[in-house]
Amino acid sequence: MDIAILGVGSLGEAVLIGLLESGMPPAQIWATAQPAERAAVLADAYGIEVGTDNASAATEADVVLVAVRPGAVEGVLDEIAPVLEGDAVVVSLAAGVPLRRIAARLPEGVTTVRAMTNVAARAREAATALTAPDGTDLTEIEDLFDRVGVTVTVEEPMMDLITAVGGSGPAFLFYLADAMTTAAVDGGMDPHAARVMVDQMLLGACLHLQSSDRPAAEILDDITTPGGTTAAALDVLNAAAVDDTVKRAVGAAARRGRDLARLTPPLARVRAAAPSPRPRRPRRRSPR
Numbered sequence: 084m085d086i087a088i089l090g091v092g093s094l095g096e097a098v099l100i101g102l103l104e105s106g107m108p109p110a111q112i113w114a115t116a117q118p119a120e121r122a123a124v125l126a127d128a129y130g131i132e133v134g135t136d137n138a139s140a141a142t143e144a145d146v147v148l149v150a151v152r153p154g155a156v157e158g159v160l161d162e163i164a165p166v167l168e169g170d171a172v173v174v175s176l177a178a179g180v181p182l183r184r185i186a187a188r189l190p191e192g193v194t195t196v197r198a199m200t201n202v203a204a205r206a207r208e209a210a211t212a213l214t215a216p217d218g219t220d221l222t223e224i225e226d227l228f229d230r231v232g233v234t235v236t237v238e239e240p241m242m243d244l245i246t247a248v249g250g251s252g253p254a255f256l257f258y259l260a261d262a263m264t265t266a267a268v269d270g271g272m273d274p275h276a277a278r279v280m281v282d283q284m285l286l287g288a289c290l291h292l293q294s295s296d297r298p299a300a301e302i303l304d305d306i307t308t309p310g311g312t313t314a315a316a317l318d319v320l321n322a323a324a325v326d327d328t329v330k331r332a333v334g335a336a337a338r339r340g341r342d343l344a345r346l347t348p349p350l351a352r353v354r355a356a357a358p359s360p361r362p363r364r365p366r367r368r369s370p371r
């Protein structure tokens with residue numbers, strides 16, 4: 084199976100790396116990026132065909148992954164629609180853009196799929212949710228995403244919530260990692276040692292959680308020695324209602340997904356409302 088990845092940015096590159104690491108031959112992957120200089124850098128780095136012409140890349144592929152930002156999806160679909168064969172499969176990786184809007188841009192018979200995955204595809208540990216019109220055989224696409232992690236199939240109305248939890252989810256952990264590393268460095272720890280410590284702690288905790296059938300709240304209890312250090316930390320987190328804040332953050336991300344679906348072109352108004360497309364927490368000191 085030949086695939087095309089259209090719009091190799093942050094997510095597209097993560098998926099590309101994961102697929103190559105899974106053993107997919109570079110000759111089976113066609114990609115596009117902008118500008119041409121970035122396409123050349125990607126081609127050189129990964130040994131695959133990377134251009135700027137989406138239609139040319141799509142012509143080569145059995146499965147086309149559309150990895151541009153939500154506001155650019157429909158324009159890319161318009162570019163590739165004339166060259167797609169009837170048995171082509173088009174998978175949108177974008178947040179928010181619904182199946183009906185994808186199908187409306189493509190020739191009759193082309194299979195349309197939405198996939199919500201995440202940057203852990205780079206480490207072949209992504210959580211991917213697929214949705215497609217009723218009756219679609221997703222076996223081939225499940226196999227493709229299984230190469231970069233774990234794949235589930237869901238109904239489309241769940242996609243905004245899954246985008247918040249699964250797609251944006253790594254950001255919650257990176258936020259925590261940054262805050263904990265900063266706290267350690269501010270307390271006098273060597274930045275490199277702090278980074279190693281926090282990374283390994285998160286990895287170990289996630290593996291522990293994944294290997295257990297027990298709810299996270301119960302595992303949390305195991306660490307919380309009465310009157311001990313964890314209890315002191317939890318007192319502060321609970322006083323600040325961090326659990327409620329996390330719920331509200333998930334809600335905000337899911338609502339943004341719904342907004343992206345409504346707005347055409349989506350990003351014009353969303354950008355006007357949010358000055359920075361990638362808002363970051365101010366950093367007091369940068370770990371290495």
Ligand SMILES: NC(=O)C1=CN([C@@H]2O[C@H](COP(=O)(O)OP(=O)(O)OC[C@H]3O[C@@H](n4cnc5c(N)ncnc54)[C@H](OP(=O)(O)O)[C@@H]3O)[C@@H](O)[C@H]2O)C=CC1
Pocket residue numbers: 089090091092093094095115116117118135137150151152153155159176177178179199200201202250251
């Ligand atoms: N980042 C993530 O972790 C996740 C992202 N997603 C979804 O993935 C999509 C991409 O997000 P992300 O990777 O963060 O965004 P990026 O902006 O990093 O990647 C998109 C890339 O597409 C390029 N591009 C824009 N227009 C075209 C075009 N017409 N043809 C070819 N390439 C084009 C952009 O170039 P330029 O910058 O020059 O415009 C950019 O390099 C979004 O739809 C998002 O909702 C979903 C889950 C997780």
Ligand SMILES: O=C(O)[C@@H]1CCC=N1
Pocket residue numbers: 178246250251
């Ligand atoms: O921030 C975003 O909109 C994309 C979708 C999920 C993760 N990143």
